[in-house]
Amino acid sequence: MGAYILKRILLMIPTLLGVMLLTFAVTQFVPGGPIERIIAQMEGNGGDERLSGGGTENMGNKGGDINSTYRGAKGLDPEIIKKLEKDFGFDKPPVERFILMMQKYVTFDFGQSYFRSKSVVSLIGEKLPVSMSLGIWLLLITYLVSIPLGIRKAVKDGTSFDIWTSAVISIGYAIPSFVLAIFLIIVFAGGSYFSWFPLRLLTSDNFADLSWWGKIKDYAWHLVLPLTSLGVGAFATMTLLTKNSFLDEIKKQYVVTARAKGLSERRVLYGHVFRNAMMLVISGFPGAFLHAFFTGSLLIEQVFSLDGLGYLTYTSVLNRDYAVVFANLYIFTLIGLVVALISDLLYMWIDPRIDFEARDV
Secondary structure, three states, X not given: OHHHHHHHHHHHHHHHHHHHHHHHHHHOOOOOXXXXXXXXXXXXXXXXXXXXXXXXXXXXXXXXXXXXXXXXXXXXXXXXHHHHHHHXXXXXXXXXXXXXXXXXXXXXXXXXXXXXXXXXXXHHHHHHHHHHHHHHHHHHHHHHHHHHHHHHHHHOOOOHHHHHHHHHHHHHHHOOHHXXXXXXXXXXXXXXXXXXXXXXXXOOOOHHHOOHHHHHHHHHHHHHHHHHHHHHHHHHHHHHHHHHHHHHHHOOHHHHHHHHOOOOHHHHHHHHHHHHHHHHHHHOHHXXXXXXXXXXXXXXXXXXXXXXXXXXXXXHHHOOOHHHHHHHHHHHHHHHHHHHHHHHHHHHHHOOOOOHHHOOO
């Protein structure tokens, strides 16, 4: 076991380097960049007041509001361009910049945002609670609902219960999450009909003044609509995966033998079938985890005014804030690799017969 874990950890290094190198190479050919955006903003403002403040940190959030396209530094002193390149580290060759970046990333030193007067770590720390709120609860609710429902559908395969639940989850899967979010706002958040749920943010303005129980209720009430929007579509994949996995196991000989011995249906399902059927469900955990935390909530964050990691990454890509983009990519990739390793270890825990050490990784 120890040798396998060590081997997987060592394999994470070239994988992580490959992802970062590929992305870094792509950005070298993308039109525009942080310097071009700042030059465009300086030309739009008719001056070089940015430099009078003494550095890139004085840009604040203005870089994110640049809409013009850089066509050449007309009328700007070449020394200003050189200073911009030095401030952003673009005075070095790409290979040297990549090596220096990865050396810092090993110690999680992500530097400063190009267009915000904050470190990248502090920015991620500010947005992380929102993504964790959506991700953790979505993952828990999805598994707590989908697995029992999938087992029930497998047991009742072909019955009216199986048919109507399949229809419901299929419709839910077909509806885009942001469309459902807009519908829920219109109906339940004061859009046109009812004002039962809050429209935006994860807490109320008076959250700090509430009691501990009031804070829990306020937080939970704010999560209802975002989680409903994200969860309805997520139920379908996990439910059908669980159902099909159980159906496949129920038809096997060991189940027939267990029933012939007089074991109860509950004992057969949860004492024998459950462990084997959960293998396919566990295999989908890394993808479900990353989707819940990082990739699935961007539009929902925008609809409900939730400033999380998804929205931070999106705006950073648009604004060419590469310091934030690369840091988020590094963290997402690293977490994905670790979660995949944990998934394999869960395989071995559920079914001790699996021996990854005897196979090529």
